[in-house]
Amino acid sequence: MSRTSRLPRSMQRAAAASSAWLAALALGALLAACAGNPGSINDVRYDLGLQSSQEAQGAQATPAAPGAKPLLKVLAVNAPPPLDNDGILYRMSSDSQRTARYANSRWTMSPARLLTERLRTSLGAYVTVLAGGDAVQAPMLKVELYEFEQVFESETQSAGVLAARATLMQGGKVLAQRSFATRAPAATPDAAGGVHALQAASDEFASQVGAWLGTQSLAGTP
Secondary structure, eight states: OOTGGGSOHHHHHHHHHHHHHHHHHHHHHHHHHHHHOTTSTTOEEEOOOSOOHHHHHHHHHSOOOTTTSOEEEEOOOBOOGGGSSSEEEEEETTOTTOOEEEEEEEESSOHHHHHHHHHHHHHTTTSEEEOTTOSSOOOEEEEEEEEEEEEESSSSOEEEEEEEEEEEEETTEEEEEEEEEEEEEOSSSSHHHHHHHHHHHHHHHHHHHHHHHTTSOOTTOO
């Protein structure tokens, strides 16, 4: 007797419905890709695109004079294995313990690396960004990424969800720490919709981190 057969019938029906819905979603995304661009369905690659106009306007609203920006080492974003490869993840909100990957759509690099680049570009409006290996005394920003996926509330409604923790450190001491969670609606229930939603969520995250850093004293910098 299988493990599933020993479950109550109501739980068996719920598990079967969840599996069927995930399979239908994956099939629908594949069919949509076939209809739209049959020559490239085997390798559709996405990045986070250009910096959004809203994020750019936010950066321009609080410019720093050249030479007046504090120094900050922005370390590479840390992430668990599911977020340290090129898979685009999605899940049903009602099935919080299971994720899936789009079969024919991937990131150009891992979400951790994409977010590292996004942060360094965005924070350059507020600080002089350095890499972790630069031989300069400066505070360090460490980001741990926990969630970066498309979450479906129904077959047609979903959102890009990002969750991370930022830690500001200097000389081995923690100066400040904060958890962030951003969310943006997806226009379409497929990989393309999820990617655009995660781009918006990433821009909002970078903006919030910049605002948070603005409230901190970046000691030891010019």
